Amino acid sequence: MEQEIKYLGKFKYLEEGEGEPLILLHGLFGALSNFRDLVEHFKKTHRVIIPLLPLYELSMLETSVNGLAKYVQKFIDARGLTRFHLLGNSLGGHISLVYTLKNLEKVASLTLTGSSGLFENGMGETYPKRGDYEYIRKKTELTFYDPKIATKDLVDEIFSIVNNRLKALMIITLARSAIKHNLGSELKDINVPTCLIWGRNDTITPPMVAEEFKQLIPQSELHWIDKCGHAPMMEVPEEFNEILQGFLARNRFA
Numbered sequence: 001m002e003q004e005i006k007y008l009g010k011f012k013y014l015e016e017g018e019g020e021p022l023i024l025l026h027g028l029f030g031a032l033s034n035f036r037d038l039v040e041h042f043k044k045t046h047r048v049i050i051p052l053l054p055l056y057e058l059s060m061l062e063t064s065v066n067g068l069a070k071y072v073q074k075f076i077d078a079r080g081l082t083r084f085h086l087l088g089n090s091l092g093g094h095i096s097l098v099y100t101l102k103n104l105e106k107v108a109s110l111t112l113t114g115s116s117g118l119f120e121n122g123m124g125e126t127y128p129k130r131g132d133y134e135y136i137r138k139k140t141e142l143t144f145y146d147p148k149i150a151t152k153d154l155v156d157e158i159f160s161i162v163n164n165r166l167k168a169l170m171i172i173t174l175a176r177s178a179i180k181h182n183l184g185s186e187l188k189d190i191n192v193p194t195c196l197i198w199g200r201n202d203t204i205t206p207p208m209v210a211e212e213f214k215q216l217i218p219q220s221e222l223h224w225i226d227k228c229g230h231a232p233m234m235e236v237p238e239e240f241n242e243i244l245q246g247f248l249a250r251n252r253f254a
Contacts (some may be wrong), residue, residue, distance in 0.1 A: 003032070003039070004053070011075045012052040017043030018254060020108070021081055024050045025072065027114075027231075028174055029092030029158055034089065037237035038244075046085070046248070051075045053092070056170045063170055064177040065091070067246075070096035073133055076106070083253055087244070089231060090204070093128030094178055101186055102184040109251040111195040111244060114230040116178045117187075118212050120205045144229040145201040189215035194220040195247040197240060221247070 003014050014032055016039055020053025024035050026167030032050060039048050058067055060245060072095060076084075086107050100107045117250050124191045136159045141147035161167045194217045198210035207224075212220040232240045 003140050007074075008078055011078060012081075013075070014039070014048075014050040014052075016048050016086070017046055019046040022046040022048050022164070023081070023084050023188070025086070025087050025088040025092030025095050026050070026053060027057070027088075027092050027184055028090065028166065028171060028178075030092060031157065031162065035230060038241060041153065041241045041245075042248075043217065045245075049079070049081075049084075052079050053095075055174065056167045058170075063173045064173070065094050065098055066177075067183045068095050068174075069102075071218065072099050073103065076103075080159045082106060085109045085248060085251070087112070087113070087117060091116055091174065093117065093126050094181070094183075097183055097187070097190070098181075100190055101183075104189075104191060107139075108253040109193045109195065109248065110190065111234050111247065112213065113221065114199065114202055114205050115213070116205060117183045117211075117215075118205075119182075119209050120178065126146055131163065136162060138179045138219035142203055142229075143231060144235050145199065145227050146229075146235060148164070148237050149231075151227065184212075184216060187213070188218065190217050191219065193247075194250045196220055196222040197232055197243050198222065198224055199228050199230060199232050199235070200224050201228055202230045203231040206250075 003016055006013055006015055022042055028033055042048050053068055081107060086096050093112040094117040097117050100110050137155045140150040140155050140158055169240055196210050196213050200207055210222055214220050225236055228236050
């Protein structure tokens, strides 16, 4: 992704396009490249904003789902955004839920894909097997239905993260925070239109997780994508974008 990173005080972010703001929150091993196709598609109709989450930069006390949600809140306030659409993948979905529960009046719509917050297989706790490239490659491939999506560049990036002792510790801390922070009892309070876009072959947040989100979030709709894993916006971007485009069109606020 060649887009220019912008700076606002301590915040780093990407911003493309014009229109109703669409904020994207990446996951535990997320990168801007995860949203490449989504940005290219929606920058024609929306102001797409991706804050770079400080996964490895917060203090140990702040390294949690709540700590990242507070960071996102500070970024949104600093950017002066008062109404927007919010989308999160994996840990980013969990952060989106925590933010939305505290700022219902600002979130025009919420989209979750492969979100934690109810249950997930402990991805972060099993990844850091330092020095074992083949293990990291196989674990990365499990993120997708089609293992070819786990390119050498992607595997190399994750391998470098888990072989950095401090980053590996932060990943484990965040993964444990996500597992402990169950939102099941709070989801009934989310009163904004919510779109659940889920891969039927997601092994990290399996289909039963999507079904439970659908049951617990009042104004939610669930869309399945066949032959797709934990990151639909990477694996099947055209189908993902089509579903999201329809949802956003039905929930314009301008």
